[in-house]
Amino acid sequence: MLDQESQVIAIVLSGLFFAGLMSVFVVAMVFIHRQRQDLARQKLNQVQAEHEKTLLSIENEIQQETLAQVGRELHDNIGQLLSLTKLNLNSSKPEKQAEGRSMLGQVIKEVRSLSKILNLDWVESLTLEDFLAQQLEKIQSTGFCQTDLRSDQSLPELPKETKIVLFRVIQECLNNALKHAEPKQISVRISLPSVEKVLLVIQDDGLGFDSSIPSQGSGMTNLANRMKTIGGSFLLNSKPGAGTKIILDFPI
Amino acid sequence: MRTELLPFMFRDWISVSNYVFLVLLCIVFFRLPSALRKRSDYLLPFIYIFIFVTIDPVGFGFRLFQNVNGPINEFFGNHEKPFYNAWLYNIVLKMAMPVVALLLVKNYLPAKQQVSVKWILIAFVSFAIVYQALQLEPIYLNQGILFAVGALCMLSACFIYYHALMTREEYVFTNILLLPSFWQVTFIMFYTSLTYFNNISANFLTENHSAFLVSMYKVSRFTGVAQSLVYFLCLAAPLLKLKVENQPNYA
Numbered sequence: 001m002l003d004q005e006s007q008v009i010a011i012v013l014s015g016l017f018f019a020g021l022m023s024v025f026v027v028a029m030v031f032i033h034r035q036r037q038d039l040a041r042q043k044l045n046q047v048q049a050e051h052e053k054t055l056l057s058i059e060n061e062i063q064q065e066t067l068a069q070v071g072r073e074l075h076d077n078i079g080q081l082l083s084l085t086k087l088n089l090n091s092s093k094p095e096k097q098a099e100g101r102s103m104l105g106q107v108i109k110e111v112r113s114l115s116k117i118l119n120l121d122w123v124e125s126l127t128l129e130d131f132l133a134q135q136l137e138k139i140q141s142t143g144f145c146q147t148d149l150r151s152d153q154s155l156p157e158l159p160k161e162t163k164i165v166l167f168r169v170i171q172e173c174l175n176n177a178l179k180h181a182e183p184k185q186i187s188v189r190i191s192l193p194s195v196e197k198v199l200l201v202i203q204d205d206g207l208g209f210d211s212s213i214p215s216q217g218s219g220m221t222n223l224a225n226r227m228k229t230i231g232g233s234f235l236l237n238s239k240p241g242a243g244t245k246i247i248l249d250f251p252i
Numbered sequence: 253m254r255t256e257l258l259p260f261m262f263r264d265w266i267s268v269s270n271y272v273f274l275v276l277l278c279i280v281f282f283r284l285p286s287a288l289r290k291r292s293d294y295l296l297p298f299i300y301i302f303i304f305v306t307i308d309p310v311g312f313g314f315r316l317f318q319n320v321n322g323p324i325n326e327f328f329g330n331h332e333k334p335f336y337n338a339w340l341y342n343i344v345l346k347m348a349m350p351v352v353a354l355l356l357v358k359n360y361l362p363a364k365q366q367v368s369v370k371w372i373l374i375a376f377v378s379f380a381i382v383y384q385a386l387q388l389e390p391i392y393l394n395q396g397i398l399f400a401v402g403a404l405c406m407l408s409a410c411f412i413y414y415h416a417l418m419t420r421e422e423y424v425f426t427n428i429l430l431l432p433s434f435w436q437v438t439f440i441m442f443y444t445s446l447t448y449f450n451n452i453s454a455n456f457l458t459e460n461h462s463a464f465l466v467s468m469y470k471v472s473r474f475t476g477v478a479q480s481l482v483y484f485l486c487l488a489a490p491l492l493k494l495k496v497e498n499q500p501n502y503a
Contacts, residue, residue, distance in 0.1 A: 011467035040424045
């Protein structure tokens with residue numbers, strides 16, 4: 001009888017011990033996992049904050065540039081047009097007055113187009129292809145070099161944030177090419193290697209440089225970091241005398 | 253047929269639970285959509301638990317039908333005690349079961365860790381073949397060494413799984429309490445470690461603390477029932493509409 005009783009006690013005790021061991025193991029696993037989840041969430045929030053900071057700084061840069069452009073337009077274009085209009089309207093000759101009135105219409109048109117670039121809403125209405133076409137046309141119109149834009153397929157609509165970052169990175173790449181490379185030709189090619197990815201290649205036939213030597217400035221790192229914020233990447237290949245090739249890839 | 257053994261067919265509630273689970277598991281598995289049945293995260297757990305719940309009834313069947321069991325024992329060289337059915341447990345529980353368990357755990361791992369488990373599997377199978385070929389322990393008796401090696405291989409695979417669970421990005425936002433693979437591997441680990449402990453300490457405990465050995469054996473059988481229940485719930489989750497997490501996809 002006593003033996004049977006001690007047997008039951010032994011079973012209960014060892015059962016409880018094992019159940020406790022199992023519970024401790026599961027609770028420990030869940031606890032460690034929760035801690036890992038918290039850390040991952042913190043990291044995610046940090047990345048998100050950095051992403052927002054980068055976006056904000058890019059928007060700020062674009063606004064600064066827009067204001068400078070508005071200032072230049074007001075001084076060089078609209079100001080001149082208004083002065084001429086004033087002269088023409090003050091004239092007693094009817095043909096001059098008519099010319100003044102037509103100039104006034106042109107001023108109104110210029111002010112309207114200027115007002116459109118004062119906020120970032122234009123980014124939403126502009127596609128990546130349109131933006132590239134505008135930028136390359138602007139470069140070609142200055143007579144610095146020839147440009148060429150090729151696109152395999154039309155891109156789907158990109159989110160505004162992605163476009164803001166891309167526009168800024170592309171502008172920076174084109175500015176760098178014009179400033180440092182003295183190219184005769186700049187070509188841009190857009191392709192879709194997969195349904196989730198866009199590849200944008202900006203190539204010039206300018207002076208080039210040894211891209212294997214780490215650069216002193218932070219320009220390239222900034223561009224790479226900006227591409228990272230939209231889940232993309234930035235790759236630069238250049239050799240002295242062989243031009244520069246920049247590959248941007250980003251998800252859609 | 254040894255009809256005098258028939259009353260022992262349902263000797264306790266744990267034996268009865270084996271028959272109940274056997275029927276329930278078959279019903280559930282064959283009622284699953286065929287696409288799910290073909291998936292390794294349903295098929296392998298089913299094979300594992302099917303072997304687990306079938307082994308005792310089949311072992312009992314061989315005791316019952318001595319006319320089949322006897323010649324098999326003779327074939328393996330057991331002329332003294334031809335009613336033993338240890339050969340079945342050695343082949344199924346100590347050789348086939350670790351292989352299925354290793355394949356099951358391997359199935360839940362990313363490619364890199366799968367290679368480690370694959371090597372464990374190759375090592376175990378090679379060891380088992382050499383072990384049986386050299387007849388280090390007779391196949392008709394309890395093969396403790398083979399069981400210990402199999403258990404260590406299974407436990408190593410379980411720890412590789414836990415390492416992946418705690419380090420892989422794919423698991424970060426998964427609720428592990430709702431992850432079937434977590435419970436399946438955890439019960440493989442609990443059951444294996446408990447039976448491993450019983451096995452290696454059996455000789456010592458029989459002589460010194462036989463009551464403790466019996467109680468550990470009962471706890472281990474109870475853990476086996478809990479394991480069957482967990483596997484049953486994992487397999488029946490789509491039919492019972494239980495909320496479970498999907499196994500992460502290692503792209």
